[in-house]
Amino acid sequence: MKTSDWKQEFREALTGWYREEKRDLPWRHTRNPYHIWISEVMLQQTRVDTVIPYYARFTERFSDMKELAYAPEEELMKMWEGLGYYSRARNLQSSVREAYETYGEVPADPEKFGKLKGVGPYTEGAVMSIAYGIPAPAVDGNVMRVLSRILLIEEDIAKPKTRRLFEEAVMELIDREDPSSFNQGMMELGAVICTPRRPKCLLCPVRDFCGAYHEGREEELPVKSKKKKQQSFPQTVIALRDPEGRWLMEQRPEEGLLAGMWQFPTAETADPEEAVRIISGRHRLTVGPIEEAVRFRHVFTHRIWEVTAYAASVPDRGTPADRSGWFRPEEFDMLTLPNPTKKVRAALGL
Template identity: 90%
Template sequence: MKPLNWKEDFRGALTGWYRAEKRDLPWRRTRNPYHIWISEVMLQQTRVDTVIPYYARFTERFSDMKELAYAPEEELMKMWEGLGYYSRARNLQSAVREAYETYGEVPADPEKFGKLKGVGPYTEGAVMSIAYGIPAPAVDGNVMRVLSRVLLIDEDIAKPKTRRIFEEAVMELIDKDDPSSFNQGLMELGAVVCTPRRPKCLLCPVRELCGAYHEGREEELPVKSKKKKQQSFPHIVIAVHDGEGRWLMEQRPEDGLLAGMWQFPTAETADPEEAVRIVSERHGLTVGPIDEAVRFRHVFTHRIWEVTAYTASVPDGGTPEGRSGWFRPEELDTLTLPNPTKKVRSALGI
């Protein structure tokens, strides 16, 4: 049984703990809404330690909205290279451009901000509360884990409709005077104390108000149904070089997985002969014979690539057809390369 004024106690304990114990992260040293927006997009499905150097480089290069809004896409993607989920970068640029052209700034209005391309409920709530102090729910996995334990919520957090329950819970509890510290406190608590496994309950500032702690259910919650098993797809990569030491690179389509990025010629097949035929026809070159170089698995969010990479020589070179070209090893650094391509490049010592 929670005390009568438990919500006030919860707010005070959480925000006080956050102000005293929060990690010193670069995006927490600014109130610039644009920079906070960048950090929130980068942090989606990406570890904090990974994001820190990207955030520093990105905000230095694209220091204001105009810089990012009109940056060449190739430069944008090169700056994002290695962070993954590349559609985030394109959507961010599109939304920043729309905000800059329409409002001249990041609008301090949840409805206007939330209508920008790629701005979902979490990003909307995070930026509005952190940058502008507007009470708004910012519900991510950390927040759902914390509140499912505190409030004994048994709903499956993997179901999209469940998010609404947690958004309503946040708005019941949020500190109207300091929504920034409250929302970030929930996120921080989930990241460093109320972890998925073996939560550090003895270090938790709100354990006395936590239903799961008192009932010994902290390991049971949250309820989360298992994801569908990822499908595996065979991919054959043929790293083709000419007599001048140049390598054939092709650009992926503008839509879909790894859109617009550059790779060694790749065919979605397990048959090497078929791959040679596909690559030869695609680029108008006679490719072969091939030598196996490396095998590996690359795991994406929803699929797995089973990659076998070969090398092949086209001594006379020629002019490749389609979205492709010959590049010297040092020129590959100017291209935006996905991680599977980087793995092949590393294996070949290019």
């Protein structure tokens, strides 16, 4: 099938299939570069079904660049709550502000756009091609999987440098008449046909061009080295209630895991007695008898929390440490709570 113009035939097969069969997704109804930017950031390492409601709320509340650029960070984080990878939101806001103040719009120049915080090689190519029709590579996990099968590329896609190889391949193949449909077609193909396991080759619009299909090796590619498994950490939560029904909450550090988010007092130990000592010392207060409320495991990308949560009463509020305070359950909604904290809150019936 690799005739002199197989690349052109491949392009037409892919983009034709995409234009006919693409899923109806909210961000495919707009050509607003800013909205497309938002969608691409939300979609980083995040499933389509998860993103849809967030995208709808976010583009309604922050409908143009100016709205987001000068929104209170507190409100921004509430809109992002539950999506994960919270630095995405902070980088997006600061970059939207920078773009708005510098260019007054999303720059239609890959060099300029790609310099913005939170805009990496993938997002740069995706927004430039989808919003402006610029032929730039948008290589994500889908594209590496699809191309490794079609072109029989055996480099380890877990290695950072491998992405550049695929970017070069995309630039050889991309449809310069419609880079948007080409890039989105590659990703759509990876999402619905050329899946990691049991790819649906019989439904594939480009199987005639696929080396792996011809050799029956579609399940062997791509080559991807294993990541080592996460380490577990004990987390003992002591939820403390004062006589007026307020609960003590702590704000996490501004950097690192769950940066700036709020949680019930927590100590990194499996021993509840030790946790009580740590937390009562931290806030200079006296803790009554503790009662177990819930026990669960929370899995992050790179670590696991083994959480055990207890509730206890305190006779008075002591001297709260910095970055902490007492809140009524109705007031929790003002705080940005990560999922583990939401699980504890639910177990306490708050």
